[in-house]
Amino acid sequence: MSHILSSRSLSFAQTLVRMNTVSAHSNLELIDFVRDHLAGLGVRSRITRSADRRKANLFATLGAGKPAGVIVSGHTDTVPWDGQEWSVDPLSASVQAWPEAVGQDGEIERVEPRLYGRGSADMKSFIAIAVANAELFLESASPFAVHFAFSYDEEVGCFGVRELIADMKDANVKPVACIIGEPTLMVPAIAHKGVYRYRCCVRGKEAHSSLTPQSVNAIEMAARVIGKVRDMAEGFEQNEARYEGFDVPFSTASVGQFQGGIADNVVPRDAEFRYEFRNLPTADAVAMQKEVLAYASRVEPAMKRVAPEAGFKFETICEIPSFLGSATDPVTRLAQRLSGESGVTQVAFGTEAGLFKNAGIPTVVCGPGSIQQAHQPDEYVTLEQLARCELFLQGLASAPQIG
Numbered sequence: 001m002s003h004i005l006s007s008r009s010l011s012f013a014q015t016l017v018r019m020n021t022v023s024a025h026s027n028l029e030l031i032d033f034v035r036d037h038l039a040g041l042g043v044r045s046r047i048t049r050s051a052d053r054r055k056a057n058l059f060a061t062l063g064a065g066k067p068a069g070v071i072v073s074g075h076t077d078t079v080p081w082d083g084q085e086w087s088v089d090p091l092s093a094s095v096q097a098w099p100e101a102v103g104q105d106g107e108i109e110r111v112e113p114r115l116y117g118r119g120s121a122d123m124k125s126f127i128a129i130a131v132a133n134a135e136l137f138l139e140s141a142s143p144f145a146v147h148f149a150f151s152y153d154e155e156v157g158c159f160g161v162r163e164l165i166a167d168m169k170d171a172n173v174k175p176v177a178c179i180i181g182e183p184t185l186m187v188p189a190i191a192h193k194g195v196y197r198y199r200c201c202v203r204g205k206e207a208h209s210s211l212t213p214q215s216v217n218a219i220e221m222a223a224r225v226i227g228k229v230r231d232m233a234e235g236f237e238q239n240e241a242r243y244e245g246f247d248v249p250f251s252t253a254s255v256g257q258f259q260g261g262i263a264d265n266v267v268p269r270d271a272e273f274r275y276e277f278r279n280l281p282t283a284d285a286v287a288m289q290k291e292v293l294a295y296a297s298r299v300e301p302a303m304k305r306v307a308p309e310a311g312f313k314f315e316t317i318c319e320i321p322s323f324l325g326s327a328t329d330p331v332t333r334l335a336q337r338l339s340g341e342s343g344v345t346q347v348a349f350g351t352e353a354g355l356f357k358n359a360g361i362p363t364v365v366c367g368p369g370s371i372q373q374a375h376q377p378d379e380y381v382t383l384e385q386l387a388r389c390e391l392f393l394q395g396l397a398s399a400p401q402i403g
Ligand SMILES: [Zn+2]
Pocket: 075, 122, 123, 154, 182, 183
């Protein structure tokens, strides 16, 4: 691949990486930058805002008047870097020309030039290169439009994109396909598991620990439900039909956090735990959660007999649907053609792909950089990957696409 990354694309990537768009912050600086740039080219953006108006999605059609075409999609937020040891400033967007790395044989070797910074791989560079090449989409001879869809709050549960998709429907825009530029090393990815995460608050009744019959032990009741989650996890491992290509070829369940109790001699009134399901695309996570709720409702009557206020309260933290595309789908074929890759892959991380797919839009995940560097200290993407991404997007601009 002899394509050299344009200085304009690199500079746009650096500009976006330098903006702090950690999910807990506002992303408006980035959204305003993209909106203003597109406005300068005569493109109007549809902005949908979060309830507190500190964050926004941007949706823009390049090639207004043409039939709807392919969506180029990415999330604008990043994970934080608190507590991580970085050797560069996470917002520096520094380019290291030929960094040295220790190879597998212990030899020092020179590696591909890299762009460093939070979001460089996951996934501001993809957005930046698309925006830097906006003119090409506008000048394209393709009979179809291209759409930019940039969301907020992906990293905390794919919240923003739901508004964006709803707004697209309101506007009666019906794109034919979607390419999400999450880091896959430019190999088209056609499947990932879902991530369904819940919090369970357990209310018991406290008492001196010598008087247990007058109490409801919140920790022990929590433990029963946790045991149910564990039993389900073992059931998946033993019984679920395997789906090869994932690191773990069956659905998983796990409890990630637990709090409860105040003293050794007090029966605890409160306990709380969080758990998650990562379901195969062929398994139903909603049914999994229903099974937990049904189990809890069988435990609850005995608690309420001692204390009517006792019981379980469940809250949803996030529900990111699994994604299952197809190797033969036209958008997958298009991504293969544009990336020069003949194969497809499956990824271990959640994306917005399932939400686009569930909205009836065939989707593929394909973007620069590796998930190995995402969320890590010293996150980086190689300029070689960015060059491949630029070639991919420039190819999309000149492709007849899919109608
Ligand atoms: Zn991402």
